[in-house]
Amino acid sequence: MSQQRGIDGQSGIDDPSGIDDHWLSSARRVVSPNANDRPAGEVSAVVLHGISLPPGKFGGDAIERLFTNTLDPAGHPAFATIASLRVSAHLLIRRDGECVQFVAFDRRAWHAGKSRWRDVDRAGKARWRQGLNDFTIGIELEGADETPYREAQYRVLADVLRALIQHYPAITTSRLTGHAHIAPLRKTDPGPAFDWAYLRRCLTESV
Numbered sequence: 001m002s003q004q005r006g007i008d009g010q011s012g013i014d015d016p017s018g019i020d021d022h023w024l025s026s027a028r029r030v031v032s033p034n035a036n037d038r039p040a041g042e043v044s045a046v047v048l049h050g051i052s053l054p055p056g057k058f059g060g061d062a063i064e065r066l067f068t069n070t071l072d073p074a075g076h077p078a079f080a081t082i083a084s085l086r087v088s089a090h091l092l093i094r095r096d097g098e099c100v101q102f103v104a105f106d107r108r109a110w111h112a113g114k115s116r117w118r119d120v121d122r123a124g125k126a127r128w129r130q131g132l133n134d135f136t137i138g139i140e141l142e143g144a145d146e147t148p149y150r151e152a153q154y155r156v157l158a159d160v161l162r163a164l165i166q167h168y169p170a171i172t173t174s175r176l177t178g179h180a181h182i183a184p185l186r187k188t189d190p191g192p193a194f195d196w197a198y199l200r201r202c203l204t205e206s207v
């Protein structure tokens with residue numbers, strides 16, 4: 001069914017956020033089998049990650065292969081121990097700003113692992129929660145902990161976050177965290193190179 005949008009006489013069912021049936025229209029789609037149902041259907045926060053494969057090397061298709069269980073364990077010494085992992089994220093933002101989506105946002109991707117977070121609800125009530133895959137969207141930035149992320153990545157990330165906030169009302173700018181924050185003994189990404197203050201400035205800029 002089409003709806004009148006009233007913009008330049010166009011009509012259509014596209015959500016103005018650019019998210020259609022839980023897929024980002026602007027992203028290249030590479031479907032990962034590493035996903036399942038969210039236990040409570042909740043989509044209320046975002047976890048940022050950094051990844052590069054092999055570590056510290058950018059470009060190539062190894063990240064997409066890891067998330068689709070097609071990484072060759074003999075392809076690089078670093079791949080041998082990770083090729084059998086069953087992991088995914090909803091989105092990958094590459095160094096040039098290209099966005100790839102692997103899992104629909106209403107499904108649970110496998111990016112956070114053992115994790116915990118102090119969740120504060122709209123009434124200001126706090127509680128510790130575990131298993132962040134259940135209710136978060138995972139976004140991987142192609143990068144390394146000590147290497148500055150690119151301007152194009154911050155710009156695309158800010159656009160994506162604005163779209164997610166518009167489409168999923170439970171997500172707010174204060175419900176944005178990093179893998180290192182929710183799994184501090186195991187993980188360091190997106191790392192000290194990620195400029196949280198700059199991301200927040202990008203988010204508050206008028207569009």
Ligand SMILES: [Zn+2]
Binds near residue numbers: 049050111187189
């Ligand atoms: Zn991570």
